[in-house]
Amino acid sequence: MECERLTPGSGRLEPRAALSSDAPSLDLNGAWRFRLSPVATVPEDFADPRYDDAAWAELPVPAHWPLHGHGAPAYTNVSYPFPVDPPHVPTENPTGDYRRAFDLPEGWNGGRLRFDGVESYAKVWLNGHELGFTTGSRLPAEFDAGPWLKPGRNVLAVRVHQWSAASYLEDQDMWWLPGIFRDVTLTRSAADVFVHASYEDGRGTLSFDGTGALDLPELGVTGLRPGERVTVAAEPWSAGTPRLYEAVLRAPGETVRLRVGFRTVAIEDGVLLANGRPLLLKGVNRHEFHPLSGRAVTYATMREDVLLMKRHNVNAVRTSHYPPHPAFLDLCDELGLWVIDECDLETHGFGQVGWRNNPSDDPRWEEACLDRMRRMVERDKNHPSVIMWSLGNEAGVGRNLGVMAEWARERDPSRPLHYEGDRSCEHTDVYSRMYASHAEVEAIGRGAEDPLDDPELDARRRAMPFLQCEYAHAMGNGPGGLAEYQELFERYPRLAGGFVWEWIDHGLAHPSLGYAYGGDYGEPVHDGNFVVDGLVFPDRTPSPGLLDLKKVFEPVAFTFSGTSVTVRSKDAFHDLSSLSFSGQVEAEGEPVASFPLEVPAGGGEVKLPALPAGEGERWLTVRAVLARDEPWADAGHEVAWAQVPIDVPYPGREDLRVSPRRTFPPAVREAPAKASAGRPGREAPVPLDGGEIQVGGAVFDPVTGRLTRLFGLDADGPRLELWRAPIDNDRYSGAEFRWRLLGLHRLTHRVDAVEPGDTLTVRTRTAPAATDLGIRATWTWTASGDALDLRVDLVPEGDWTEPIPRLGLALTLPAAPGPVTWYGLGPGEAYPDTGLATRIGRWAATxxxxxxxxxxxxxxxxxxxxxxxxxxxxxxTGDPVFGLTARPWSTAALDAAAHRPDLVPDGRLHLTLDLAQHGIGTAACGPGTLPAYELHARPATFRLRFEPS
Structure with missing residues (x-):
């Protein structure tokens, strides 16, 4: 089949920059006629302008045809959904034929047909004349339309094959979605320009390659010719201060407008620098995605992404794993994000066959690989936001990567080259890794990583800055360990930061499932929900993980000491002048004082006013908010905050410090039991008719010792709970398998004794079947006026070698309207190594x-x-604290659910009151839970008080 040829295209014009020109253009987006065939070998008679397509369907362009009722999406991460037999593809090759009639404006002559993105192979005809074909799905292609245009009606025909030889280069952990999914334009613009705008020693240097003359009026530049160089008093461009200058290129037959940003990227002594200052990338990986339209994203969606990133302290984006729509880079220039622009190349599935016949190392694929690099660089070369070119992703190693790197260095020596898949870094300028553990990152920061076999390559790599192009896999509940990574990035100058995987959950909107993932469309080969691994949900609602990331990425640091707070900027390119600061004191979650803080632009120690004293816990919260409207957020938007206890009724407050993990200081977490002085006298258990036992306002079953009524409410429990509905990190790390093998999801509960006396004592043993492991629990219930005190003493039996998911008490009550109110960390969820965005306060939620x-x-x-x-x-009430989970369904129902609509309230309120939980980690892809956050079965005591509210 012709779609199996290795040549990347024919009939295409030379690649050039994406530019804004006053040359006439015709938008060819909109409703096209469309026909889908199951195979590629369909007659090409539809290209005849006289062909009758009245019976065809209509399909919008840009769009993917599987999202409009033609075929179905399919998701794989690594595996190719067809046999690995390059360059061959299946005979069953869905093929979409497109037709679009348009009228040419009067006086129009010449022009280019531009396709900004077609997956995966497109053959193009104009008025019956074949213009050529193109591959490289996420890259533009232009054809000379001039010879075949005619006055009046014109007919454009395009054949798109889902599978082609090019598909072997596009195995990029995403939905396979064919179609014309980016813009189609007829344009008379032919200009190309490469602007060079560097910044050094407080001055900008400007030159350009191309034709015509360049004006930059704001800096007094007029009539600059190609190859000429001028020095100007420019302000530098950075992600924090994205200063742009409007330039005009007067080219033959057209005027081009572009925005110029002066900046220089360099590497010195193993440190990544921008404008001479160390650059720390606080980044995310971004696929293009929308739950309704896939990779056909609108400008509004792109802008929403950039605004959300900026508002959550993200300063960098890696365009995983292909160049984005060019408008996205315009937004990064305008609003300020550092960008690694990644080539449309990934051959990950060859790893499953031992990398045999990998295109990256096969000379037959050299032209195709180099073609993709050239088209990316030429399209995006004028963007100041783009600070590195990436050769691609997970494409193994090989000669063609070297060819791409050599060409890119010659064409654009101003930007370093990135590629992660080759540990030797033979063709790159930075050392990049995925999912390296905290320990390994620290070793690399110290320059103590394991050496390469080749001493020369090893010495070269040790002189490179290091970045994690993917880390902190944000799949489901998580990621954990963010603060620990960031602390390392900030400690070692060699560490240039990294990019969290990834920005958005790729859940496709589905009428019955809510959001679909791999396998939901009947794909025989798929990778399940591994495509749902983002910091924002499919509708772009921030997840708890993004809120935590915002806290970790804060550009302001606070350090408390006695009666002052020291404030400093963590942004090497930005001082504190754009922020205003304030403090607030809360007592038991209620505000008692607030005040402004006068912080100098350069930061420093700021004296705190006298803080009001009083009873109960008192916490001081300081905030940094935007002092004025910015292009990406309004004045008052919170940028950073910190919280410190000032009057906590536990010992050890002289050692209190603010922790980046937002955990409690040791004095709070390990506080002794509170004294019971001042409480009403205790009441002995009372036998009731039927044998039930009453303790204060609670009634217990005399056989099981469990609550049956609590303050008049129908109750069931509590029982010891060691299980949690597995998170994705539990599933993919193997922890869930080990926990299920141990039987923690099907515990048995034995009652050894129910002993009324001055108190009610219940002795139980909780254990999984088929093991000799167990946990003995002594439950001591004490009535105290209207309150009911519970002490649970836990003693493990046997050799518990594995961590356990949780240690808590499960209790159900009748479902009740109204909010849950609590005093503790909030407003969102928090686990041992997450919840950095939460703070102590009084919160309410349904x-x-x-x-x-x-x-x-x-x-x-x-x-x-x-x-x-x-x-x-x-x-x-906790003694001193507890973890709270309140749900309208059981843990078992949550465990069994595959999609959100599977969860249906059952009329009960399911509470879990936790003494502890196992950490979250990022083991769905990356390191597991850090040892400090592992939960092991050990002797423990848990105290709670229940009373009517």
């Missing part, structure tokens, strides 16, 4: 609002360090 809507249901919604909570007419 039970529905307390559920985090992960596309693939899993453990979620845990509120941490809760002092007290009120819900369903009951107040629960």
């Amino acid at each position: 039970v529905e609002e307390m559920q985090t809507p992960y596309v693939h249901p899993q453990e979620n919604g845990h509120r941490a360090a809760v002092r007290w909570a009120e819900l369903a007419g009951v107040r629960i």
Whole structure:
């Protein structure tokens, strides 16, 4: 089949920059006639302008045809969905034929047909004349239309094959979605320009390659000719201060407008520099995606992405794993993001066959690989936001990568080259890795990484800056360990930061499933929900992971000491002059004082006013907000904050420090039990008719020792709970398998004794079947006026070698309207190594609002360090704190659910009151939970108080 040829295209014009020109253009987007065939070998008679397409369907362009009822999407991460037999593809090759009639404006002559993105192979005809074909799905292609245009009606015909030889270069962990998914334009613009705008020693240097003359009026530049160089008093461009200058290129037959940013990227002594200053990338990986339209994204969607990134302290984006729509880079220039622009190349699936016949190392594919690099660089070369070119992603190693690198260095020596897949870094300027552990990142930061076998390559690599092009896999509940990574990035100058994987969950909108993932369309080969691994949900609602990332990426640092706070900027390119600062004191979650803080632009130590004293916990929160409107957020937008206890009624407050992980200081977490002085006298258990036992306002079953009524409410529990509905990190790391093998999801509960006396004592043993492991629990219930005190003493038995998911108590009550109110960390969920965005306060939410809507249901919604909570007419108080999860369905129902609509409220309020939970980590792809956040079965004591609210 002709779509199996290795040549990347024919009939195409030379690649050039994406430019804004006053030359006439005709937008050919809109409704096209469309026909889908199951095979590629269909007659080409439809290209005849006289062909009758009245029976064809209509399909919007840009769009993917599987999202409009023609075929179905398919998702794979690594595996090719067809046999690995390059360059051959299946005979069953969905083929879409497109037709578009348009009228040429009067006086029009000449012009180019421009396709900005077609997946994966497109053959083009104009008025019956074949113009050529193109591959490289995420790259533009232009054809000379001039000889075949005619006055009046013209007919454009395009044949698109889903599978082609080029598909072997596009195995990029995403939905396979064919079609014309970016803009189609007829333009009379032919200009090309390469502007060079560097910045050094407080001055800008400007020159350009191309034809015509360049004006930059704001800096007094007029009539600059190609090859001429001028020095100007320019302000530098950076992500924090994206200063742009409007330039005009007067080219033959047209005028081009472009925005120029002066900046220089360099590497010195193993440190990545921008404008002479160390550059720390606080980045995310971004696929183009929308739940309704796939990779056919609108300008509004692109702008929303950039604004969300900026508002969450993200300063960099890697365009994984292909060049984005050119308008996205315009937005990065305008609003300020550092960009690694990645070539449309990935051959990951060859790794499953031992990298045999990998195109990256096959001379037959050299032209195709180089073609993709050239088209990216030429299109995007004028963007100041683009600071590195990436050769591609997960394409193994080989000679063709060297060819691409050699060409790119010659064409554009101003930008370093990136590629992760070759540990030797033979063709790159930075050392890049994916998912390196914290320990390995620290070793690299110190220059103590394991050496390469080749001493010369090893010495070269050790002189490079290091970045994690992917880390902190944000799949489902997570990622954990963010603060620890960021601390390393900030500690070692060699570490240039990294890019969290990834920006958005790729859940496709589905009428019955909510959002679909791999396998939901009947694909025989798929990778399930691995495509749902983003910091924002498919509708672009920020996940808890993005909120945590915002906290970790804060550009301001606060350090408290005695009666002052020291404030400093963590942005090498930006001082604090754009921010205003304030403080607020809360007592038991209620505001008692607030005040402004006068912080110099350069930062420094700021004296705090006298803080009001009083009873109960008192916390000081300081905030940094935008002092004025910015292009990406309004004045008052919170940029950074910190919180410190000033009057916590626990010992050890002289050692209190602000932790980047937002955990409690040791004095709070390890506080001894509170004294019971001042509480009403205790009441002994009372036998009731039928044998039930009453302790204060609670009634217990005399056989099981479990609650049956609590303050008049129908209750069931509590029982010891060691299980949680596995998160994605549990599933993909193997932890879920080990926990299920151990039987933690099907515990048995044995009652050894129910002992009424001055108190009610219940002795139980909780254990998984088929093991000799168990946990003995002594439950001591004490009535105290209207309150009910519970002490649970836990003693593990056997050799518990594996961490356990949770240690908590499960209790159900009747579902009740009204909010849950609590005092502790909030407003969102928090786990041992997440929840950095949460802060101590008094919070309220409905039970529905307390559920985090992960596309693939899993453990979620845990509120941490809760002092007290009120819900369903009951107040629960920790001694000193507990973890709270409140759900309208059981853990078993959550465990069994595959999609959100599977979860249906059952009329009960399911509470889990946790002593501890296992950490989150990022082991769905990357390192597991750090040892400090592992939960192991050890002796423990848990105290709670229940009383009517």
